Amino acid sequence: MVNLLSNAIRYSTDQSKIIIKAEDIGKSIKFWVQDFGKGIDEKFQERIFEKFFQVPNNTKSQYGTGLGLAISKDFIEAQGGNIGVKSELNLGSTFYFSIPKSI
Secondary structure, eight states: OHHHHHHHHHTSOTTOOEEEEEEEOSSEEEEEEEEOSSOOOHHHHTTTTSTTOOOTTOGGGGGSOSOHHHHHHHHHHHTTOEEEEEEETTTEEEEEEEEESOO
16 A cells, blocks of 8 residues: 555655545455656556566656565555556556555
């Protein structure tokens, strides 16, 4: 959650709104972090969870390592959960993940 929230802040404009949600979906809890930043081109959305991958030409991400989302994915999947993203250019991104209530 911390990584998704810090990314939302990093890639949003100043004074932009960020929405955080959680929902009980039976045996799991689902979390969302939605921003209204520049969004992620569809051709890169599958790769953003790969180690060391950074979206090209994204000046704010140049100081990162490209590990945050990969580590988040590994951590969530190790708990039996899943993670994903929905994003549109110039409209923002929604990162979501779910984890079981108990393993």
